[in-house]
Amino acid sequence: MSEPLGIALLGCGTVGGGVVQLLRNRSDHLARRAGRALELRHVVVRDISKQRSCDVPRGLLTTDLAKAISDSRVNVVVELVGGTTWAKDAVLAALAAGKDVVTANKALLAEFGTEVFAAAHHHGRAIAFEGSVAGGIPIIGVLTQGLAANRITRLQGILNGTCNFVLSAMTDDKSDYNTALAEAQRLGYAEADPTLDVDGSDAAHKLAVLARVAFDVAMLPKQIERRGIVDVSPLDIRLAGELGCVIKLIADAQLHDNELTLLVAPVLVRRGTPLADVAGAYNAVRVVGDAVGDTLFYGAGAGAMPTASAVVADIIDMAIGRAQATFKAMRLWEPTTGIRLRSNDDVVSRFYIRLTVADKPGVLAEASGLLAMEQISIAEVIQHEATNDGSTALAIATHLVPAGKLRAALDRINQSDSLREPAVYYAMGL
Amino acid sequence: MSEPLGIALLGCGTVGGGVVQLLRNRSDHLARRAGRALELRHVVVRDISKQRSCDVPRGLLTTDLAKAISDSRVNVVVELVGGTTWAKDAVLAALAAGKDVVTANKALLAEFGTEVFAAAHHHGRAIAFEGSVAGGIPIIGVLTQGLAANRITRLQGILNGTCNFVLSAMTDDKSDYNTALAEAQRLGYAEADPTLDVDGSDAAHKLAVLARVAFDVAMLPKQIERRGIVDVSPLDIRLAGELGCVIKLIADAQLHDNELTLLVAPVLVRRGTPLADVAGAYNAVRVVGDAVGDTLFYGAGAGAMPTASAVVADIIDMAIGRAQATFKAMRLWEPTTGIRLRSNDDVVSRFYIRLTVADKPGVLAEASGLLAMEQISIAEVIQHEATNDGSTALAIATHLVPAGKLRAALDRINQSDSLREPAVYYAMGL
Numbered sequence: 001m002s003e004p005l006g007i008a009l010l011g012c013g014t015v016g017g018g019v020v021q022l023l024r025n026r027s028d029h030l031a032r033r034a035g036r037a038l039e040l041r042h043v044v045v046r047d048i049s050k051q052r053s054c055d056v057p058r059g060l061l062t063t064d065l066a067k068a069i070s071d072s073r074v075n076v077v078v079e080l081v082g083g084t085t086w087a088k089d090a091v092l093a094a095l096a097a098g099k100d101v102v103t104a105n106k107a108l109l110a111e112f113g114t115e116v117f118a119a120a121h122h123h124g125r126a127i128a129f130e131g132s133v134a135g136g137i138p139i140i141g142v143l144t145q146g147l148a149a150n151r152i153t154r155l156q157g158i159l160n161g162t163c164n165f166v167l168s169a170m171t172d173d174k175s176d177y178n179t180a181l182a183e184a185q186r187l188g189y190a191e192a193d194p195t196l197d198v199d200g201s202d203a204a205h206k207l208a209v210l211a212r213v214a215f216d217v218a219m220l221p222k223q224i225e226r227r228g229i230v231d232v233s234p235l236d237i238r239l240a241g242e243l244g245c246v247i248k249l250i251a252d253a254q255l256h257d258n259e260l261t262l263l264v265a266p267v268l269v270r271r272g273t274p275l276a277d278v279a280g281a282y283n284a285v286r287v288v289g290d291a292v293g294d295t296l297f298y299g300a301g302a303g304a305m306p307t308a309s310a311v312v313a314d315i316i317d318m319a320i321g322r323a324q325a326t327f328k329a330m331r332l333w334e335p336t337t338g339i340r341l342r343s344n345d346d347v348v349s350r351f352y353i354r355l356t357v358a359d360k361p362g363v364l365a366e367a368s369g370l371l372a373m374e375q376i377s378i379a380e381v382i383q384h385e386a387t388n389d390g391s392t393a394l395a396i397a398t399h400l401v402p403a404g405k406l407r408a409a410l411d412r413i414n415q416s417d418s419l420r421e422p423a424v425y426y427a428m429g430l
Numbered sequence: 431m432s433e434p435l436g437i438a439l440l441g442c443g444t445v446g447g448g449v450v451q452l453l454r455n456r457s458d459h460l461a462r463r464a465g466r467a468l469e470l471r472h473v474v475v476r477d478i479s480k481q482r483s484c485d486v487p488r489g490l491l492t493t494d495l496a497k498a499i500s501d502s503r504v505n506v507v508v509e510l511v512g513g514t515t516w517a518k519d520a521v522l523a524a525l526a527a528g529k530d531v532v533t534a535n536k537a538l539l540a541e542f543g544t545e546v547f548a549a550a551h552h553h554g555r556a557i558a559f560e561g562s563v564a565g566g567i568p569i570i571g572v573l574t575q576g577l578a579a580n581r582i583t584r585l586q587g588i589l590n591g592t593c594n595f596v597l598s599a600m601t602d603d604k605s606d607y608n609t610a611l612a613e614a615q616r617l618g619y620a621e622a623d624p625t626l627d628v629d630g631s632d633a634a635h636k637l638a639v640l641a642r643v644a645f646d647v648a649m650l651p652k653q654i655e656r657r658g659i660v661d662v663s664p665l666d667i668r669l670a671g672e673l674g675c676v677i678k679l680i681a682d683a684q685l686h687d688n689e690l691t692l693l694v695a696p697v698l699v700r701r702g703t704p705l706a707d708v709a710g711a712y713n714a715v716r717v718v719g720d721a722v723g724d725t726l727f728y729g730a731g732a733g734a735m736p737t738a739s740a741v742v743a744d745i746i747d748m749a750i751g752r753a754q755a756t757f758k759a760m761r762l763w764e765p766t767t768g769i770r771l772r773s774n775d776d777v778v779s780r781f782y783i784r785l786t787v788a789d790k791p792g793v794l795a796e797a798s799g800l801l802a803m804e805q806i807s808i809a810e811v812i813q814h815e816a817t818n819d820g821s822t823a824l825a826i827a828t829h830l831v832p833a834g835k836l837r838a839a840l841d842r843i844n845q846s847d848s849l850r851e852p853a854v855y856y857a858m859g860l
Contacts (some may be wrong), residue, residue, distance in 0.1 A: 022579055022721060032580045035759030130576070136722035145575075146560070146568020148463045254818025274728060277707055291452060291739040292566035292729060298704060299725035307806070309721040312579035312776055320759045322575070322752040329465030329750045420853035 002036035008068040008099075010044045010079035010090055012061075015104060015131070017054030017365075018308030019078065021057045023315075024055070030312065034319035038312075040070035044090075049204030051233035065090055069097045076318045078311060079103040084111050091116055097129040100324065104307060110208035110221045117333035122323040126327035128314035133206045134159060134283045136306030137299040138313065142287065143213045144326055150289025152214040155253040159206040161281035161301040162190040162197040163229050163249040163310040167266075168279050170237050172244050177232065189281045189302075200226035200249065200264040207251035207264060210285070215253065217260050218335040225344055226264040236354060236424060239395040240268045242382055243352065245428060246276050259342040268352050268428040274298075345404025350379065350428040355413065356420045363418045364394060370416070374409040376401045391420045397428060431536050434467035435749040438498040438529075440474045440520055442510035444489075445534060445561070447484030448738030449508065453745075454485070459740065464749035468742075472498035474520075491554045495520055499527045503509070506748045508741060509533040516540050521546055525553045530754065532744040534561030534737060535757040540638035540651045547763035556757035558744035563636045564589060564713045566736030567729040568743065571641045572717065574756055580719025582644040585683040591711035591731040592620040592627040593659050593679040597696075598709050600667050601676050607662065619711045619732075630656035630679065630694040637681035637692060643762060645683065647690050647769040656694040666784060666854060670698045672812055673782065675858065676706050682791040689772040696783050698858040704728075775834025780809065780858040783836075785824040785843065786850040789816035793848045794824060800846070804839040806831045827858060 018087040023040050031037045043060045055335035077094035081087045084107050093102050120127050130140045158164050162184055169180035184190035196202050208221040229249050240247050245268035252263045269276045274296045283301025288294050300306035357363045380397040410423045453470050461467045473490045489815035507524035511517045514537050521531050550557050560570045588594050592614055593629050599610035614620035626632050633745040634654040659679050675698035682693045699706045704726045708714040713731025718724050747753035787793045840853045
């Protein structure tokens, strides 16, 4: 058996604790899988005296990053601090010191991937990042290896466990948004400040990483149009159910003729299709390749041990040399395919529209007339009895229409006197 | 960019045709993914003059295996002939000639894996076999890499597309077995002689390969208990539906305390769980790992292009050097974990029992009495009105019970005069 692989861990929070636990309790198993021992040499933290859930031997803890990454017995630096300031400097310093890097930092890759990957190539080092997206689901390996023979044409993911938990609770338990979010926080599925989860930013960061890997396209997360789940109402969830659908926050990438559209938004997903059944805090990624056809990959999208499973898989790949070979051959984050981003206005799908209208004659005729003016034809209509305030919800499922055209029609409809509040719309089965 | 990777293809049938098509039509994309060109140098076939669906340049076709594998410009030999006679000799000859081998031959690996892998190690060569199980689903990569940090505790697969198509048709279209099988044959999902599919042998071969990889356990396919789908009746499918379940042919591996149970059998899978929704000829593999938890991998389990997707992924891994590094580090097919096989008699699950009984008083009391004698308690009973011949079907869902105990109780029940035919039983939600 070869020399042990020396590891410096940066950060010892939730995921870091899981990694320490695997490396310490599973050493024989991991050595067999890696062909050599995996040895934790340093755990770099901000405050050594802090109480931690993970069981790190005192002697390994240090606040001295420079010492850890310059140690000649360290081969791989594992960055689990997160963020794009200290973590970025630490990763660049580790690469410059001749260390390979494992990271689960989606923000760093999505925002500064070009710079970080160029530094790795410059120093002849490798970066592995299976833990950065979809927790324990080995989706990066699937895209870079298992499906490497394919041209990927579609990628759809449920990538944010908080949003999926909240929407699932609103669907299954008839909770409202705030109750469901509070329950997610109580169970540890949502942060104290869940803004970046519920507004779609976290899913957009993850989609940015997946799109780089799947499509070799040059872009930044801010270019991804996003709508969060904050405005999804129990009424929309109920009406979606009546249309045979559940509402999911979907991160979507579609390729047509070398043009890629990217979107994060709530979508009405038809019951009985695989993404509709992804429950609670689970994640799933659907990938369509031109050779393999339709595939789906499902698992825990977050949490200490599932994400540690992905991080330690990367460490094993480094020990075996697979990660380095992949990194050198694939030249990720160097766009070569000539794929361009395209506006979502041209993306064709069916849409769900909910209009809150005055309960008086002619309202449906007016709304359908305005849709007809944009050549939008109606597949299904649901109208329930008026509520106490004299308004009624009118749910319309359209046939296929480009998003831009749908939005133009809604702009007209929103000017109607019959509307009590702006029209709500979501794509169906995007 | 490095030297091209030279390839000799053995066999040019359905999957071989798909591989040729990818290598020829997708050369730029593959070269980018592999870091070097992939060049097809020989296609070894039995009869050059035979008409083929695939578009192979005449000059590449040869009947001369020795010439192809001794060509110094060939690095990788891709075996797609199948079977365990000619294919085994060819693979051993290729390894002896210093070539790495890619194969999709599950029978060869399941029956002669120990010999073939030992030869590869002896000659310092590697074998990759992503295409051998579950078609386009990259499950071998998932087990050897993506989930490598885990101790796998459970593996459940829908691994035979023919059986899943037939059972899905019997469920959705209310077809009987023969009609559904004829439809599968018409659509190309079933062979002219489907015996090895419908009797569970094909799934057992695939389970044998997966179990070797996931559990490092020494065994042969003949050690896997199997029940096919031939006896599954429309009545069982209907009664399963009334119990909230669908019947699927499941290949199952469960690890408890270093003891592994392996089984291929029809199982009542609860609706709303991921395996229940695997439709038509699709495959899926559920993997439970101690760190990652529950995962599922879904895709096309057979067919020219999905399987070619897996085979070409292996070729790319060979070009990059990942497959060789994996093979050397992991020493597959060399059992080291001390896991032993255990009889299925001890596996605890709920069971579905169908009794065809005379429609007379006391029959339910007699059956439930015999179950009670083995301490088997009943969770649910369905009894429908008697048919014209005076017999009636009694469906019983039990609480948890070891399979051996259940079978002992059924042996007693089968001796009852009230029974018109032997009791039928399947595990529920195994």
